Amino acid sequence: MPITDEVKLADESKLDSLTKKIRGHQGMIIGSVIVFAVIAIALLAPLLAPHDPYEQDLMKRLLPPFWDSRGSWEHIFGTDHLGRDYLSRLIYGARISLLIGIGAALISGLIGTIMGVMAGYFGGRVDMVVTFLITVRLSMPVVLVALAVVAIVGGSLQVVITVLGLLLWDRFAVVMRSSTLQIRSMDYVAAAQAVGCSVSRVLMTEVMPNVVNNLIVITTIEIAHAIILEAALSFLGLGVQPPLPSWGLMVSEGKDMMLFEPWLITIPGVALFLLVLAINLMGDGVRDITAPENRN
Amino acid sequence: MSDRVLDVKNLSIDIPLAEGMLHAVDGIDIHVDKGETLCIVGESGCGKSLTSLAVMDLLPKKAIRRLERLDLAGASILDYSEQQMSDIRGSKMGMIFQEPMTSLNPAFTIGNQMVETLQRHRNMNRVAARDLAKRMLEKVGITAADQRLNQYPHQLSGGLRQRVMIAMTLLCEPELIIADEPTTALDVTIQAQILLLLQELQSEFDMGLILITHDLGVVARIATRVAVMYAGQIVEQGTVKQIFDNPMHPYTRGLMRCIPVPGKTKPGEPLGSIPGMVPSLVGKFTGCRFAERCDHVTDACRQSDIELRAESGETQSYRCIIDAKEMAKVA
C-alpha cells in the first residue's frame, strides 16, 4: 500500500463516523444528558414537584434540607423564608430558566438571522445599515441597558424575554451575514462555470451544514447567555418578579439569610451552574465535532 | 580522521502512528569531512529531512532515534543532554532551512535575531555582536548592512532572507552546516547565487556542508560526495563524479534519466520517468524497497533485506543484489 494513501479501516458511512465522534466526546454526552434531564423536569414539573411552589406555610419557614440533622423528607430541599418548599420551587424554576433561554434565543435568533441574511443578500446600503446597527449594539453595555429598560417598563417574565431577545441578536446577525455572503459568492462562481448542478450540490453538502452547525453553536451560546443574564437581572430585583421561582430571584431572596441558611443560595446557584455548564458543553461538543478548528 | 566533521553510524528513526510504527529511516551511515560537501538526494518523503533533524536532535517528541555512533568533530554527541545539545546547536553545528519566508521571527529585527545568537554562544556584548553581525551580512553579499540590521524580516525579499539565514548560521563559525533544500523556495536566478555563496563560504571557513535536495542540478553544481536516499535507506553513495558518470543502483540510474544533465543529454532526447510509488514504511518490510518500480527486479530481491555493497577498494557503494555491470549491459 503506497505510503501516501490514507489508512482507512473499513468503508465508514458518515453517520457511523459521526456517532463514533459523539461517543468519544464525554463532555457533550454529559451536557446533553443534563440538558434533557432539565427539560424533562421542567415539562413534568406538576408531576415531580412534591408541593405547590407558591404555597406558603409560615409555621414551616427556613427548614433545612434533608441532609441536615433538623431536615426532613417532607421538604427534601428545605423551605424558604415564606415556608415554600424549595425543591418544588427549584423544579418550577427550571421552567423559567428554560423559557427565558429558549424564548430569548428564538427572538434574537429571528432578528439576527433576518438582519444578517438581508445584509448578506442585498449588500450595498442594506449591508451598511445592518453593520452600523451591529456596531451600535456591540458598543452598548448590555446589562445596563437591560436593567434600565426593565426598570422603566416594569419587570416580568415576558418583559425579560423580550428585552433579552432584542439585545442578544448580534452574533446571529454576524454569522448569518457571512454565511449569506459565502452563498452569494457561489452564485457568481456558478454563473462563471455554467455548471448549475454542481454548485447547488456544493451548497447543500458544504455551505448549508456549515451554516446549520454555526447556528446551533451560537444558539446554545445565546441560550446560556440569556439564562445567566436573567438570573443576574432577577438577582438585582429587575427581572422576573416574586413570587415566581426564578433561580436568580431565589438566590436574591435567600442572600439575607445566607449566613445561617446557606442552602437557600447554594441550591439554586448550583442548579444555574449545572444548566449553563451543560448547555455550554453541548455547544462545545457540536462545534468540536463539526469544526474543531474553530475552537477558541 | 581528525578531519572528519560528522560521523553517523546506523541511524534509524521510528515514528509511532495510529496504524503502526513508521520506520522512516533505516540504518543510515553518513560522514562528512572538512571542506567537503555531501549532498543527500531523494524524493519527498524519503527521510532526508528527518535525517538532518536527527543529527541536530531536533526530531519531534514522538519520534524515536537510534544510533550506533554520532560524532561531531571527533567528539561523541550521542548521549548529550538537551542542555549540552543546545550549547552546540548554532555554535558548532548550524542548520539552514527551506523556507526563508517563515524561518525568521516576524516580531524582531534582523539585528536582534543575529545578536542573540552571539550573546548566547559567545557571551558577546551587544555592540561587539552587532558589529560582527554587520560584517557577516556584508560577507554574504548584503549591502547597506547597517540598515538591514534594523529591519524586520517582512521587509526583505526571499533571497535576502536566505542570505541572512546563512549569515546567522555562520556567526559562530560552526564545524558543520546542514542546509535543507536552501534554494528550493527561491527564484532560479537567486538559486545559483546562493549556491555559489555557500561554496565560497565553505572553503573560506573550511566547514563540512551537508546539502539536502531533490534537485540533481544542485547536486551537480555543488557536491563533493553524494548519498542517494530512497524510502528511508541510502541506496547509493559515492563521489559526485562517480554518481553522475556511473550510477549503479537502478533508482539512481532512473533519476539520471529523468533530468537533462548539462553536457550529457543530447537535444531532442526523451526524458525518462520512474513509474510507481514509494512503498509504505509502516510495519515490517522485507526485501528491496525499490522492487515495485525496478526494471531488473527478480524474486530474490524481495526475499531478504539488502546491504550496501561496494566493489573492493571502491568508494562507491550501492544497495542491490544484482551486479551493476550486468544491469548496465541490459539497460
Next chain:
Amino acid sequence: MAGETASDADIEAIRKLYGFDRPILVQYLDWLQRAIAGDLGKSYYFRTDVSSLIGERLPTTMMLGVSAITFAIVFSVPLGVAAAIRPNSIIDRVALFLSVMGQALPSFWFALMLIILLSVNLRLLPTSGSDTWLHFVMPTVVLGYYAAPAIMRLTRTGMLEVLSTDYIRTARAKGLRPSVVLFKHALRNAIIPVVSLAAVQFGFMLGGSIVVETIFALHGAGFLAWESITRNDLPTVQGLILVFSLFYIVLTFLADLLNAWLDPRIRIS
C-alpha cells in the same frame, strides 16, 4: 421622585421643572445636544451634575477593572502557555476544565459563595466597603474570573500555533535556551491577539461591575448605575449609558491599535 404620597399639583410642578411636559423626542435631542457639549444634566436624586457624579465614582470602577483584568491575565496566560507546552497532559486538562467551569459560573452566585467562605467562615476578607486594598480582593476575583477562560483559551491556541512555526524551529536550531525560545520568541507572537482580547474584555467589565459593586458595596460607577436605575434617576442612567458606551468604543479601537502596533508586519508597511 416626588415621593409616593405626592398630590397631582406636586407632580405637575416637578414635570414643569424638569421639562417633562415637552415631547419625548425634543427632550432627547435636547439632552444629546448638551451631552456632546459635556453637560450631562443634573441627577434627579443627588441634585448635582451627572458628569461630576460619574466622575467621582468612575475611578473606583477603573481601579477595580484594572485589577480584575490584571488578575485574569496573570492567572490565564501562564496557564495557557503551560497547557500549550504539554498538550493533553494533566495541566492541559485542568486548564480546559477550569475554563469550562468558569464560563458557567454566575458571577453574583460566585460572589456570595466567596463571601460565605472567605469572610464568614475563614474571616480572611471584609465583605463590603472600599477602605483598604483587602476590600478589593474578592471583587477583583469575581469581576476578573469571567474573562479568564477566553484569555486562557486564546493564549493556548496561539501558543500551540506559534510553537509549530518555522521560526521557532530556527530558534531551537540556533541553540537558544528553551526559556528564551518560549518567552522571547513564541510568547511575543502568540500574545498579540490576547492583548486585543484583554482590551475588549476590560470593556465588558464595566457591565459586570454593576453586579459586583452592588454586592460588595463598592462606590463605583456600577453601583451608581444600580442606584440610579432603582431610583428612576433618568439623567444619571442616560449619562452612564453614554459613558459606558464611549468606553467600549474607545477600548475596541485601542484593541485594534494594540494589535497593529505589536505586530511589526502591520506597524511597518
